[in-house]
Amino acid sequence: MVRVPTWTIVLLFFTASFAGCLGSEEEQKSPFAWQERVEVPCTPIDNPDLECDIYLDGFETPVLSIKHPTEEEIWIVDLSGNITSWDGVNTRLVANLTGMVSDCHYEQGLFGMAFDEDFNETGAVLLSYVENGTCEGPNESSLILGEAIVENGTIDSNSIRVLRTVEEPFRNHNGGHILHIGNHQYLWGVGDGGSAMDPNGNGQNTSSPLGAIHIMNYSNGSIQPVMQNNTGDPYILHHGLRNPWRFDVDPENRLWIADVGQYCYEEINVVPLMQQSNFGWAVREGFHALDESRSCNEGISEPPSDMVDPILEYGHDTGNCSVTGGQWMDWGPSSLRDGYLYGDFCSGSVWLISESNGEWVSQDVATLGTMIVGFGPGLNGELLIFSWAGTIYNLS
Numbered sequence: 001m002v003r004v005p006t007w008t009i010v011l012l013f014f015t016a017s018f019a020g021c022l023g024s025e026e027e028q029k030s031p032f033a034w035q036e037r038v039e040v041p042c043t044p045i046d047n048p049d050l051e052c053d054i055y056l057d058g059f060e061t062p063v064l065s066i067k068h069p070t071e072e073e074i075w076i077v078d079l080s081g082n083i084t085s086w087d088g089v090n091t092r093l094v095a096n097l098t099g100m101v102s103d104c105h106y107e108q109g110l111f112g113m114a115f116d117e118d119f120n121e122t123g124a125v126l127l128s129y130v131e132n133g134t135c136e137g138p139n140e141s142s143l144i145l146g147e148a149i150v151e152n153g154t155i156d157s158n159s160i161r162v163l164r165t166v167e168e169p170f171r172n173h174n175g176g177h178i179l180h181i182g183n184h185q186y187l188w189g190v191g192d193g194g195s196a197m198d199p200n201g202n203g204q205n206t207s208s209p210l211g212a213i214h215i216m217n218y219s220n221g222s223i224q225p226v227m228q229n230n231t232g233d234p235y236i237l238h239h240g241l242r243n244p245w246r247f248d249v250d251p252e253n254r255l256w257i258a259d260v261g262q263y264c265y266e267e268i269n270v271v272p273l274m275q276q277s278n279f280g281w282a283v284r285e286g287f288h289a290l291d292e293s294r295s296c297n298e299g300i301s302e303p304p305s306d307m308v309d310p311i312l313e314y315g316h317d318t319g320n321c322s323v324t325g326g327q328w329m330d331w332g333p334s335s336l337r338d339g340y341l342y343g344d345f346c347s348g349s350v351w352l353i354s355e356s357n358g359e360w361v362s363q364d365v366a367t368l369g370t371m372i373v374g375f376g377p378g379l380n381g382e383l384l385i386f387s388w389a390g391t392i393y394n395l396s
Contacts, residue, residue, distance in 0.1 A: 035346070035371060035388065037061075037388055037389040037390065038389055039370075039387065039389035039390070039391055040348075040369050040370045040371065040387075040389070041369060041370065042054075042348075042368045042369060042370040042385060042387065042391075042393040042395075043368065043369045044366035044367070044368055044395075045366060045367040045368075045369065046364060046366055046367055047364075047365060047366035049335070050333075050365070050366050050395060050396070051395075051396055052366075052368055052370075052385065052393050052394070052395050052396075053393065053394050053396070054391060054392075054393060054394075055378060055382065055384055055392045055393055055394040056076075056086060056091065056391075056392045057390065057391040057392065058390065059076070059078050059082075059084070059390040059391070059392065060078055060079065060080040060082070060390050061078055061079035061080060061109070061373065061386075061388065061390060062076050062077070062078050062079075062373075062374070062386045062387075062390065062392055063077055063078065063079050063110075063111065063373055063374045063386055064076070064077040064111075064112060064113065064374060064376055064386075065077075065376030065377055065378070065384055065386075065392075066113060066114070066115070066376070066377075067377060067379075068085070068115070069115050069119050069120070070119065070120060071085075071087075071153075072087060072088070072379070073085045073086060073087040073088075073379065074086050074376075074377065074378065074379050075094060075113065076392070077110055077111075077112065077113050078109075078110065079109035079110060079111070080098055080101075080103065080109060080110070081095075081096065081097035081098035081099070081100060081101040081103075081109060081110045081129070082095065082096055082097070082098065082110075083095040083097070083110075083113065083155065085153070086379060087379070088379050088380075092153070093154075094150075094153065094154055094155055095148070095154065095155035095157070096157070097110060097127075097129070097155075097157055097160075099132065099157070100129070100131065100132055100157055100160070101129045101130060101131065101132055102130040102131060102132050102133055102135075102141045102171075104133070104134075104135035104139075104141070104171055105171035105172060106172075107171065107172040107173065107174055107194075108130040108141065108171055108174065109129065109130060110127065110128075110129040111128045111129060111130075111174065111175070111176025111177060112126075112127070112128035112176050112177045112178040112188075113125055113126065113127055113128070113178065114126045114178040114179065114180045114186060115180070116218070117180065117182075117184050117218075117219070118184075118219065119150075122149075122221075123149050123150045123151065124147055124148070124149055124150070124221070125147070125148050125149075125150060125155070126145065126146070126147060126163075126178050126186065126218065127144075127145075127146045127147070127148055127160065127178075128143070128144070128145055128146075128176040128177070128178050128188065129143075129144055129146070129176070130142070130143055130144070130168070130174055130176075131144050138169075139168055139169065139170050139171045139194070141168065141171070142165045142166055142167050142168055143165070143166040143168055143174050143175075143176060143190060144162055144164070144165055144166075145162075145163045145164040145165075145166075145178075145188060145223070146160045146161060146162050146163060147160065147161045147163055147221060148160045148161075161221070163218075163222070163223050164223060164235075166190055166209045166210065168193055168194060168210075169193045169194060169195070169200060170193060170194025170195045171194060172191075172194040172195070172243075173191030173192050173193060173194040173195075173242065173243040173260075174190070174191050174194070174243075175188075175189035175190045175191040175241075175243055175244050175245065176188075176189060176190075176191075177189040177244065177245065177246050177247060179247065179248065179249070181249055181273070184217050184218060184219045185215060185216070185217055185218075185226060186215070186216055186217075186218050187213055187214065187215055187237070187247065187255075188213070188214040188215075188216065188235075189213050189214075189241075189244040189245070189246075189247060189257075190209055190210055190211070190212055190213070190214060190244075191210065191211065191241070191242065191243040191244070192210050192211035192241065192242050192243065192281065192282070193208075193210040193211070196262065197262065197282055197290075197292070198211065198242070198281060198282035201282070203239065203240050203241060203242065203280075203281040203282050203283075204239070204240060204278070204281075204282070204283065205232075206229075206231065206232030206233060206236055206239055207231070207232045207233060208233065209233050209235065209236070211239055211240065211241050211242065211281060212233070212236045212237070212238060212239040212240075212241060213236075213237050213238045213239075213241065213244060213247065213255075213257070214233075214235040214236055214237060215227060215235065215237040216235055227276070237274070237276060238255070238257075238271070238276060238277045238278075238279065239278055239279070240277075240278040240279035240280045240281045240283075240307065241257065241259050241279050241281055242259055242260055242261065242262065242281045242282070243259065243260040244257050244258070244259050244260075244325075245258060245259075245260055245323070245324065245325055246258055246324070246325035246326045246327075246374065246375075247325060247326065248325070248326060248327055248328040248340070249273055249328065250328040250330075250340070251328075251330060253272065253273045253274075254270050254271065254272055254273065255269075255270065255271055255272070255273045256268065256269070256270050256325070256326060256328060256340045257269040257270070257279070257325070257326075258323045258324065258325025258326040258342050259279065259281070259310070259323070260322050260323055261285055261286065261313075261316075261322075261323070262282075262285055262290070263285070263292075263296065263316075264285060264286070264288070264296035264315060264316060265285050265286030265287075265288065265296075265313040265314065265315055265316075266286075266313065266314050266315075266316075266320065266322065266323035266344070267285075267286045267310035267312065267313045267323070268310055268311055268312040268313075268323070268325075268326070268340065268342060268353060268362075269308070269310045269311060270311045270340075270360075271308060277308045278306055278307045278308065279307065279308055279310070280303055280304075280307040280308070280309065283304070283307065284303060284307060284309070286300075286309075286310060286313030287300035287301070287309055287310070287313055288300055288301060289301050296315060296316070296317075311353070311360055312353060312360070312362055314344075318347065319346055319347040320344040320346055320347045320349065321344065321345055321346035321347070322344065322345040322346065323342060323343075323344060323345075324342060324343045324344060324345050324372045324373060324374060324375075325340075325342045325375075326340055326341060326342040326375070327340070327341050327375045327376070327383075328340050328341075329341050329352070329383075331377060331381050331383075332377070332381060332382065332383035333383055333395070333396055336352055336365065336383065336395075338354055338355075339352040339353055339354030339355075340352070340353045340354075341365070341375060341383075343368070343372040343375070343385075344372065345371055345372055345373065345388070346371065347367060348367055348368040348369045348370050348371065348372055349364070349366075349367045349368075350364075350365040350366055350367070350368060350372070350395075351363065351364060351365055352365050366395075368385065368393075368395070370385065370387045370388075370389075370391070370393065371387060371388035371389065372385055372386070372387070372388075373386050373387065373388050374386040378394060382394045382395075382396065383395045383396065
């Protein structure tokens, strides 16, 4: 059993009163409550062989690091709208997009970035963010996929062009991760549109761009669909997802998706990348039929024939609350390679799922204490942990 630090239980108790900040009445029915941005040191519990040291600090909410294709530096994306470079000696502000992105909700902001495959020639990057808008009344801010041009090492916000707009009915569950998979193709994760229990049925509606992972060809400043879908949204590769916060592709071309759960279960999905799949939301949560009237402890059931169950689920009964994906580890510490690394926001627990004797097995890595919002590579291949309170740690 993974032990949950006392501070986690205390924070969950005290933040329960802040559940109203989550937005809609439906959303407030969830037992989840956002925690205050109080830095809790990253201290590995249950694993004396690992150390967790401060790598960089002074950020607001760092969520992503990505290696520059031509320079010896990494770029760090912050939910606030800032992008910062790190060359091992100095940090430098690459972009300040704070005036362009929404900060009305904890799940809004700048989510993702990917370098153009032809960056040497174009200087272009893709950006994923929720556009700025009024915080009063219903959500009026959309999820944006945009292109920006890097000149002299910085991004001018005036260079941003909108490539695709996805209207969001609520402020949460935006997804927003971008992943370059080669051959000028990119994946873009889009959440179910928010609130609770997918009230508009987006996850099972392939005509809606919501609740899905999209695939697109991006070149020469424009995007085009890759799939030959006869019906529905032409960009959708996989659907039936609630909030695919992070995903990755392994060397066998399998797509690993950490999908955030609702009331009872967090899940990890894996399918061949191009095998179009329906992951079941909001008909299913984990291995279970979704039914608000049922207990979280009721038994598993077989999925309908047109749906794919996750490879793994875990519950909220030991202080967990929200899965944070996730990296396929063919880099970083040798003990954490050849598997998919993921963690939990509330408990700070980290796990590695890897293959053993023909089966996928998840093992405890450590409970880190800090509130984990993401993982990423450091300048020299270090494994970075991004904390909700703004510190970046190196796990080694």
